[in-house]
Amino acid sequence: SAQWPVGVNPPFEAKSRFEVLKWEYFTEEEIYSCIDGAPKCELRGIDKLDVAEVIDTAIEELNKKYMPTLHLKKQQLINGYRRFDPTRGMEYTLDLQLEVVNQKGHSRSITKRVHLVRPLSLIEIIPMPYVTEATRVHIIIPLTAEDRSYINHFLEVFASNAFETSENAILTFLFIYDPEEAQHVNHNDIFIDAKNQINVYERKYPTVKIPWISVKTEIPSQIKFMDIISKKHPVDTLFFLAHVNTNINAEFLNRCRMNSINNWQVFFPIHFQEYNPDVSYHNQPPPATVDLVKDAGHFDRRSFDEACFYNSDYMATRSRMVADVQENEDILESLDIYDIFVKYSGLHVFRAVEPALHQQYRYQSCNPKLSEDIYHRCIQSNMEGLGSRSQLAMLLFEQEQGNST
Numbered sequence: 001s002a003q004w005p006v007g008v009n010p011p012f013e014a015k016s017r018f019e020v021l022k023w024e025y026f027t028e029e030e031i032y033s034c035i036d037g038a039p040k041c042e043l044r045g046i047d048k049l050d051v052a053e054v055i056d057t058a059i060e061e062l063n064k065k066y067m068p069t070l071h072l073k074k075q076q077l078i079n080g081y082r083r084f085d086p087t088r089g090m091e092y093t094l095d096l097q098l099e100v101v102n103q104k105g106h107s108r109s110i111t112k113r114v115h116l117v118r119p120l121s122l123i124e125i126i127p128m129p130y131v132t133e134a135t136r137v138h139i140i141i142p143l144t145a146e147d148r149s150y151i152n153h154f155l156e157v158f159a160s161n162a163f164e165t166s167e168n169a170i171l172t173f174l175f176i177y178d179p180e181e182a183q184h185v186n187h188n189d190i191f192i193d194a195k196n197q198i199n200v201y202e203r204k205y206p207t208v209k210i211p212w213i214s215v216k217t218e219i220p221s222q223i224k225f226m227d228i229i230s231k232k233h234p235v236d237t238l239f240f241l242a243h244v245n246t247n248i249n250a251e252f253l254n255r256c257r258m259n260s261i262n263n264w265q266v267f268f269p270i271h272f273q274e275y276n277p278d279v280s281y282h283n284q285p286p287p288a289t290v291d292l293v294k295d296a297g298h299f300d301r302r303s304f305d306e307a308c309f310y311n312s313d314y315m316a317t318r319s320r321m322v323a324d325v326q327e328n329e330d331i332l333e334s335l336d337i338y339d340i341f342v343k344y345s346g347l348h349v350f351r352a353v354e355p356a357l358h359q360q361y362r363y364q365s366c367n368p369k370l371s372e373d374i375y376h377r378c379i380q381s382n383m384e385g386l387g388s389r390s391q392l393a394m395l396l397f398e399q400e401q402g403n404s405t
Contacts, residue, residue: 008088008117008119009087009088010087010088011085011087011088011091012085012086012087012088021083021084021085022083023081023082023083023093024081024082024083025079025080025081026043026047026051026080026081026082027043027077027079027080028043028051028052028055028076028077028080029042029043030042030043031043031047036389037389037390050090051077051080054082054092054094054116054118055074055077055094055096057116058094058096058114058116059072059073059074059096059098061114062098062112062114068103069102069103070100070101070102071100071101071102072098072099072100072101072112073098073099073101074096074097074098074099075097075098075099075109076096076097077094077095077096077097078095078096078097078111079093079094079095080092080093080094080095081093081094085117088117088119088120089117089118089119089120090117090118091115091116091117092115092116092117092118093113093114093115094113094114094115094116095111095112095113096111096112096113096114097109097110097111098110098111098112128261128264128265129261129262129264131257131258131260131261132257133254133257133258134168134257135168135238135257136168136169136170136238137168137169137170137238137239137240137253137256137257137308138169138170138172138233138237138238138239138240139169139170139171139172139240139242139248140172140174140226140229140239140240140241140242141154141171141172141173141174141242141243141244142174142176142220142222142225142241142243142244143173143174143175143176143191143194143244144176144220144365145178145181145190146365147243147244147245148190148191148193148194150244150245150360150362151193151194151197151244152197153360154244154245154246155197155198155201157247157248158171158248159201159204159205161247161248161249161250162248162250162253163201163205163208164205165250166207167250167253169240169253170209170211171210172210172211172212172213172229173194173198173210173211173212173213174212174213174215174225174228174229175191175194175212175213175214175215176215176217176220176225177190177191177214177215177216177217178216178217178218179216179218182214182216185214195212198210198212213228213229213232215228218369219333219367219369219370220367221332221333221335221336221370222241222336222337223318223332223335223336223337223340224332224333226239226241226314226337227318230311230314230315230318233311234311235310235311235312235315236262236310236311236312237310237311238256238257238260238308238309238310238311239307239308239309239310239311239314240253240256240306240307240308241305241306241307241308241309241337242305242306243305243306243359245359245360245362246271246305246306246357246358246359247357247358247359247360248357249356251356252269252354252356252357255267255269255354255356256269256308257308259308259350259352260308260309260310261348262310262312262313263310263312263313263347264347264348265347265348265349265350266307266308266309266310266313266341266345266347266348266349266350267307267308267309267350267351267352268304268306268307268308268338268349268350268351269306269308269351269352269353269354269357270299270300270301270303270351270352270353270354271299271300271303271305271306271354271357271358271359272292272297272298272299272300272353272354272355272357272358272359273297273298273299273300273303273359273361273381273385274290274296274297274358274359274360274361275295275296275297275298275361275385275386275387275388275391276361276385276386276387277361279386279387279391279392279395280295280296280297280387280388280391282391282394282395290358292355294388295388295391297361297385298384298385298388299353300359300381300384300385302377302378302380302381302384303377303381304336304337304338304377306354306357307337307338309337309341313341313345313347314337316345317340317341317344317345317347318340318344320344320345321340321344333369333370333371334370334371334373334374335371336374338351361385363382364378364381364382366378366379366382
């Protein structure tokens with residue numbers, strides 16, 4: 001039996017057939033487990049670098065063992081297998097065809113099987129400051145002209161999840177006008193219906209106040225409007241920056257409180273984005289409530305709209321940007337809140353999928369005035385949010401069948 005170094009966990013042992021870990025087969029050019037379900041696909045990107053590095057490491061370790069008596073050179077990879085073991089990391093089994101050269105210069109070709117593991121880095125327990133679920137959350141909802149149609153549904157869901165349960169949270173709307181819309185605000189306010197809806201809910205729930213702030217800007221960047229909001233709140237305020245299309249409930253708000261730690265950690269949840277119902281429920285009525293299943297939607301890793309953080313952490317991070325902003329004011333549009341915490345804060349940036357945070361399908365209006373990276377992420381999010389690969393393939397198949405008849 002092979003002996004692993006001290007500190008490397010023993011392999012995972014399955015308790016039932018449902019827990020058996022799957023091995024992936026690969027060569028130096030192809031891999032036989034593809035994201036899109038194809039039987040094989042080209043080995044490229046990070047996977048190709050991974051395989052190349054593992055082979056190089058195997059040759060290096062074999063030479064350490066057998067030199068100076070023998071010198072080994074790689075001829076080719078015959079078979080490669082890998083699987084992810086959650087207890088210790090990525091495991092590899094390689095069948096290598098090697099050229100072996102002895103000290104006299106004689107050589108021959110042999111086949112050698114080696115086993116490797118890429119550990120899950122150095123595992124350490126990080127002491128975390130104490131937090132409670134009693135903190136008040138200030139929920140900030142930016143609204144542009146394109147977002148007006150979602151406010152009725154948002155308030156209806158939020159009222160049942162927060163107002164009726166007396167949740168310790170304050171809801172604030174940020175109405176974002178472009179310069180032309182701001183000129184006509186007195187006689188043609190584009191947000192008049194939204195403001196009327198707010199008044200309706202304030203009358204329905206007398207203990208609830210829903211403040212709102214108006215902002216005029218050509219480019220609605222997260223940093224610009226957070227600068228305004230930050231100045232209007234105490235330094236110990238816990239913000240949850242969200243989108244009007246997000247369904248917010250008490251379960252998530254508690255995780256927002258627990259995962260945001262003042263002067264230590266900020267939290268960027270990855271919401272569950274529902275697919276376009278015309279695609280995911282093609283030719284059938286959509287259900288009243290959408291379950292967390294792969295055919296109904298996906299976790300939108302391209303979106304960084306939602307964030308939980310303390311005002312003091314934002315202010316400290318923002319102050320470290322001053323010199324860079326003086327050199328280049330466009331940086332305020334080229335970065336979002338996530339970027340500045342990563343680049344300037346020194347805090348733990350905790351990013352994780354959040355099953356309690358759902359978002360209905362929407363087509364995002366991507367602003368080309370923002371940075372190329374933010375604009376590209378928005379475009380990708382729109383494309384990936386249409387439906388799963390299999391659902392889109394079925395639509396294309398039906399379309400082609402219809403065209404051919």
